Amino acid sequence: MVSSMLSLLFALGAPFVCQGSVASAADVPSAQALQWYEGSYNRALSEARKEQREVVLVFAPEWSNYSAKLRAETLVDPAAVAALQSSVCLDVDPDSSRGAQIVRLHNVDTFPTIAVLTSKGAAEDRIVGFIPAQALVGEMARIRSGTETVSALRDRQTAAPDDLSLRNDLANKLAWVGDLRGAQKLLKSIRRDDPTGATLAGARLIMQDTIDQVAADGGGPALLVQWDLSPLQTSIERLENVVGRAEGWNRLATLERQAGRPDKAIAAWRRAWSEVPAGNIANWTRETVNTIFGVRDGLDEDSRAFAMEIAQAALASENEAVERDELAGVVLDETEQVAANARRAMLLDTLAFAHIINGEREQALTLAAEALALDPENEELQQRAAFFLADT
Numbered sequence: 380m381v382s383s384m385l386s387l388l389f390a391l392g393a394p395f396v397c398q399g400s401v402a403s404a405a406d407v408p409s410a411q412a413l414q415w416y417e418g419s420y421n422r423a424l425s426e427a428r429k430e431q432r433e434v435v436l437v438f439a440p441e442w443s444n445y446s447a448k449l450r451a452e453t454l455v456d457p458a459a460v461a462a463l464q465s466s467v468c469l470d471v472d473p474d475s476s477r478g479a480q481i482v483r484l485h486n487v488d489t490f491p492t493i494a495v496l497t498s499k500g501a502a503e504d505r506i507v508g509f510i511p512a513q514a515l516v517g518e519m520a521r522i523r524s525g526t527e528t529v530s531a532l533r534d535r536q537t538a539a540p541d542d543l544s545l546r547n548d549l550a551n552k553l554a555w556v557g558d559l560r561g562a563q564k565l566l567k568s569i570r571r572d573d574p575t576g577a578t579l580a581g582a583r584l585i586m587q588d589t590i591d592q593v594a595a596d597g598g599g600p601a602l603l604v605q606w607d608l609s610p611l612q613t614s615i616e617r618l619e620n621v622v623g624r625a626e627g628w629n630r631l632a633t634l635e636r637q638a639g640r641p642d643k644a645i646a647a648w649r650r651a652w653s654e655v656p657a658g659n660i661a662n663w664t665r666e667t668v669n670t671i672f673g674v675r676d677g678l679d680e681d682s683r684a685f686a687m688e689i690a691q692a693a694l695a696s697e698n699e700a701v702e703r704d705e706l707a708g709v710v711l712d713e714t715e716q717v718a719a720n721a722r723r724a725m726l727l728d729t730l731a732f733a734h735i736i737n738g739e740r741e742q743a744l745t746l747a748a749e750a751l752a753l754d755p756e757n758e759e760l761q762q763r764a765a766f767f768l769a770d771t
Contacts, residue, residue, distance in 0.1 A: 582623025
């Protein structure tokens, strides 16, 4: 139950993705085999504590194709071997009785997984799925530098105990490394300290708890079309945090669309539109218009008009920002101008989609040409005119 709830919670935000430094070929010593620790799991922890070395647990069963790829390509690469040689590396066989206990202990449910523990045996971070050798070198460098690790996030949260967003970040990370009990404890404290959703962290948790209950009452994800989403709407309306409400309406719109109710999805997007933060209008509008485009068949006139309304408003907002900068005497350098052109091109492209939704191909083609002129190297825009021309 906890695992299911947490997996849904993490869909609200992006997972931790951090890039570390990558060793150059000159930094890599001569090829050598990865030295696996031959003793038991408990002895590996004991040796790591005694020698102040981190522990690396590799869960890569033979029957997993990507695990086989990890073993054949990554774990034999000289750069990867060099990055791991200072660690106590334990090869865990999930199919053995002892290995299965370690899998359960660390809540590993995807193979391959590389779990990194501190010298005291505490979960610090993990790498899930196949990873190339150079990327593994970068990830190990990141973890050792203390960037977005459990320890780093814990220190940050301890320094600001009343910051619920930091508390939520730590909860997400703990769940990511398999410490579901620790994550649940933090989430429980957020519920206690913010029962009305005044903070974004509290709002997200209230919303996710409601979705979990709706899903349970409705028979699970396979029966989404039967879910009664009215409790979610009620929860969103009661949230005190504006950004949380905007996210909530987006979640509701997504669920309604997946349930095959585009009219109700549009209604939820209308509610979100009034509360989307100004800095996120462009991205939100593009994503929303593109989604409406995908369900455009059968939409009523008001829904089509809504797509046009938000696309025009997003472009107008960008134009106003440019005019303000010009009046203030702001001069963009070459790199900034390229970025500004690309941003405006995508907004023109979004408006072109809105015209297609409203059956106006000629206007869409004109806008697509304007967008391409601003960002001629964009392959996506290069294909757009032909796509719009062919669309019926």
